Amino acid sequence: MFELCLLCPEDRVEILSDALDALDALSVSVEDADAQTPAEQALFGEPGMPAPKDGWQRSRMVALFAEESLAKEARDLLAAQDFFDACQVLGIRKVEDQDWVRLTQSQFAPVDITPDFWIVPTWHEPPAQARQIIRLDPGLAFGTGTHPTTRMCLRWIASHDLQGQRVLDYGCGSGILAIGAAKYGASRIDAVDIDEAAVTSTQLNAQANAVSLNAGLPELAQGTYQTVLANILATPLKVLAPLLCAHVQAGGHLVLAGILERQAQELQQAYAPWIALDVADAEDGWILMTATKAP
Template sequence: MKWSEICIHTTEEAIEPVTNILYEAGAGGVVIEDSQDLQQTFLSDEGSEYSLDPADYPIDGVNVKAYLPVNSFLGETVEEIKQSVNSLLLYDIDLGDGRLTFSEHNEEEWATAWKKYYKPVSVGEHFYIVPTWENFDPEDPNRKVIELDPGMAFGTGTHPTTVLCIEALETHMSKKAEVLDVGTGTGVLAIAAAKLGARKVHAVDLDQVAVQSAKINVKLNKVQDVVTVSRNNLSDNVKGQYAIVVANLLAELVIRLAEGGVADLLQKDGLLIASGIIRPKKEQVKEALIKSGLHVIEEMDSGDWIALVAEKAE
């Protein structure tokens, strides 16, 4: 069977919405080639460090590649993708040049080739994030291993926004804390919280594919006694109070989360860790957090990405 590879050259800010559009269009797989990944150091199966091949990545920005079956509906599907991607401009999302290109591949080529982009990597002070298909022997026995199978969900745990969240969890989470993970994706942040000693983690995502992926990864990492995963739109109808709410979302969704009363879900002195914020939108997000009754106590950054740690104000 032949597959058409659709490559959209865009920005980091647009990765998640573009990816969602491609999956909704019926993509049989997605690869994300982020030029910023070239700045990271990865680990081989033997634990030695190595760098990625620049030839596999764009000079700047991000390539989001989707795979669609070559059939009589392909032309219509591509037009729908173009319209949906362009409509993101209405939400003030920077698409970059949004250039779209095509190529064809046999099924055997794309079914395994995408795995070369996902390698073991050390994250924060406490973790290795390792794809399930890698035979990995940890060099540092003090680091905890998070096994991930990205499946059809967005994220492999190594994107700067995820790393910032993990680093913030390492700094601020107390043992036996109860944590809410909003927009869990593959479940990596919920798993990290559990491995850092959380008593209970409730992970939610609107995308049913992400929910299923997170459930699989939770079981892979043997934290199902701590982590529960369910489908939910942001924090709507979530009950209880939490020591930490972690939200790795687009800036617009962090603002919506704040306006939706996330402060009410925090215990006294509870913290919101919000990431996925592109630098030009930092002040807009901070204003929304302050209006919601939160006080920003820390800013973290990685490239163009910002994470904010906000405390419930009394």
Template structure:
């Protein structure tokens, strides 16, 4: 099955007006996209920022009459003439399968691999973490996740306890366990993330050593390693909590922040931690501190 796409650029009409008009004209879905490659890298919590030039695309059944759809959009907008529109076809695809076709095994550090279930591990004797794309964030493809995985591969984790704060897919907690950690606790506020973490832990055979829950389920005992791959704003607010969750001599690893936020985060966490050299990849920063 194929679909028809009708795309308009927000200008004389707002994004909301165009969304409503496309839906009134029979669109089954509406998406927003950037018209001029202006990425939004890190919105503040609770914000849904838009680009200065935004494209609004309505998805219609392939049998829709284009001229009728355009007339209905124009009528809903109350305009005499429809703004410049682009018409295109979209073929039906298995989007998860298409994504997985481009998701190959990835190596982090000396011995850790993240491998999709549809692929054979390149090094069967290495530490192989099986992970497929799903509803929760975290497959190793983003620089922030890669920075954390490389750090985990480079430290001694045998017998240590780990907290993964903002666990997403559970990739960091699971990697820590497969690299020798004795126990891990995955924390997230998203129920889908908690579900994904439990499933991925079971697939990797570490579910007996991984607890998963909301922030209030954090153990009272401080951990040897605390990982938080989230965003700069929440990391700043969580500094006292993450410091309390890290035992003296333990490690905190912070990621999900851009270079411009690194100094502020280092200063905040420096109240409790001896900050170590930064990790850097594609403009993203990993901070590492040792608890006093």
């Protein structure tokens, strides 16, 4: 494997990415060329949403090629293009062979939700203090337990009595919240998502954790539930307000995540006609909002 490294201004990132893709690059990554310097720029975005900008003021692009000849050909072809003006070739280097599976696995260690509740990848042994675990490996669907929104939802689940409850996980992703609810006593669980890959991921993860749940597209959710969980993002949560509230039975709980601290008031206003939301937890700029539906 060989890396072709380029330096380019922000307005050339997209066209260079497209060109590298057409030149058979195996992958293209973009990073701040001024990272770790006083000129570093922070680009913040929400998970699942488009990046706020294509690149940084000075972006370093790294394209991976299977052979050195392909990297050199791409370098020469790009340098001859008008759009390469103001761009610069930093060099080509060989990437040493590695055990990529082992390297990827090393980046995912067990995650503590509470002192005795852990998310544990299948290649790790559970920590000695773990009394409750969810076995989960990184996959295509969102929800590995590392993001603050997922952790806060799981903390809420671990601190509430769900014994025998009917629970809805709306926007289930990997199914981690539905599995957590099952581990803490819920007996009738519907996990739904608009993404069929997420539904499949939830089914496989439920099997791996020996829990029973129903996973499907949103129409699977029918009637009311004692607990409704939704870890999505603020904008879809606002759109879904009447639907989610209708699924909460009288006296039941609504648990919402994927919300930034600055978005608390707009979520409260969106849900006010049906239920009164409060901030129940906060971590790294994200909040958990919960409510109990009036009897």
